[in-house]
Amino acid sequence: MTSSCSALLFVAATLFNGSLYAADIERTGGPYVPTPQAVVDAMLDFAKVGPKDFVIDLGSGDGRIVLTAAQRYSARGQGFDIDPELVGQSNAEAHKRGLADRVSFMQQDVLQARIDPATVVTLYLLPGMMQNLQAKFMRELKPGTRIVSHDFPFGDWKPDRETSVDVPEKYGSPGQWKSTLFYWVVPARVQGVWQVSAPALGSEPLALALQQQYQVLEGSTNAGGKRVPLAGGKVDAEQVAFRLALPAGTYEFKGVVDGDRMRGEATQGGRAVRWTAVRSQTAPAEAR
Ligand SMILES: C[S@@+](CC[C@H](N)C(=O)[O-])C[C@H]1O[C@@H](n2cnc3c(N)ncnc32)[C@H](O)[C@@H]1O
Numbered sequence: 331m332t333s334s335c336s337a338l339l340f341v342a343a344t345l346f347n348g349s350l351y352a353a354d355i356e357r358t359g360g361p362y363v364p365t366p367q368a369v370v371d372a373m374l375d376f377a378k379v380g381p382k383d384f385v386i387d388l389g390s391g392d393g394r395i396v397l398t399a400a401q402r403y404s405a406r407g408q409g410f411d412i413d414p415e416l417v418g419q420s421n422a423e424a425h426k427r428g429l430a431d432r433v434s435f436m437q438q439d440v441l442q443a444r445i446d447p448a449t450v451v452t453l454y455l456l457p458g459m460m461q462n463l464q465a466k467f468m469r470e471l472k473p474g475t476r477i478v479s480h481d482f483p484f485g486d487w488k489p490d491r492e493t494s495v496d497v498p499e500k501y502g503s504p505g506q507w508k509s510t511l512f513y514w515v516v517p518a519r520v521q522g523v524w525q526v527s528a529p530a531l532g533s534e535p536l537a538l539a540l541q542q543q544y545q546v547l548e549g550s551t552n553a554g555g556k557r558v559p560l561a562g563g564k565v566d567a568e569q570v571a572f573r574l575a576l577p578a579g580t581y582e583f584k585g586v587v588d589g590d591r592m593r594g595e596a597t598q599g600g601r602a603v604r605w606t607a608v609r610s611q612t613a614p615a616e617a618r
Pocket residue numbers: 339356357358359360361362363364365387388389390391392393394395410411412413416438439440441453454455480
């Protein structure tokens with residue numbers, strides 16, 4: 331699955347961890363191996379980066395992803411890297427290209443970085459660090475933030491999309507000449523118990539218990555004296571969708587999440603009814 335650059339990243343990481351620079355800085359995300367420019371472009375295209383975006387590259391190396399986002403896609407952005415030389419080089423390059431009013435680079439561990447301004451996060455970090463970052467992303471990124479990773483997926487957070495990219499820089503060299511890109515959209519956190527009101531479906535609100543595993547929703551309500559499991563539940567940014575087989579018929583619920591409130595329409599056989607919901611209980615466990 332990994333390209334030859336990522337194989338190189340693994341080999342370099344082994345050298346670092348083995349002996350070479352182990353006493354130096356702890357580079358848990360891996361050493362510096364740049365993403366080839368064709369892959370940088372593909373990552374930014376995959377995330378549909380544009381002038382309204384703020385792109386954060388975690389482990390920004392020589393700054394190429396954020397610099398390209400500003401120069402070719404008119405975005406703003408920030409890079410974080412633990413290596414002070416790379417950070418200095420990136421800021422110097424931003425000045426040289428006249429981009430310093432829109433991008434900046436900071437020496438900081440990615441786990442400490444302030445990431446909530448991001449609309450897009452880019453990554454080329456080893457799997458252990460990808461695993462470490464999952465919980466931070468779910469806690470700190472806004473729903474709807476797009477994440478693109480070069481070659482390394484998360485653990486149990488399945489990508490929304492995946493693609494492979496030709497890497498012309500590698501033509502003729504041993505190993506694969508392709509990189510894999512993984513893409514996720516941060517879902518709204520909807521875990522908990524919700525009181526769903528839909529006057530057209532009954533005067534009493536339905537207590538809907540939702541369990542969330544990233545983009546996937548499970549749960550149930552009680553209706554007509556029976557437990558009704560939720561089917562086809564998913565969260566895409568702030569949009570929720572699920573199906574409930576209620577006594578009045580099977581309804582497709584679609585709605586928008588806004589903090590502890592949701593609202594939308596439920597349809598059955600071409601008939602649409604409005605619904606609203608209020609979260610009455612947040613689940614004790616952190617939603618994933
Ligand atoms: C594989 S390079 C990727 C560079 C750049 N994002 C790119 O794609 O060209 C990984 C970078 O992450 C940085 N890094 C590794 N662990 C880090 C950590 N814990 N905090 C900040 N930066 C880290 C390294 O110094 C290196 O520059």
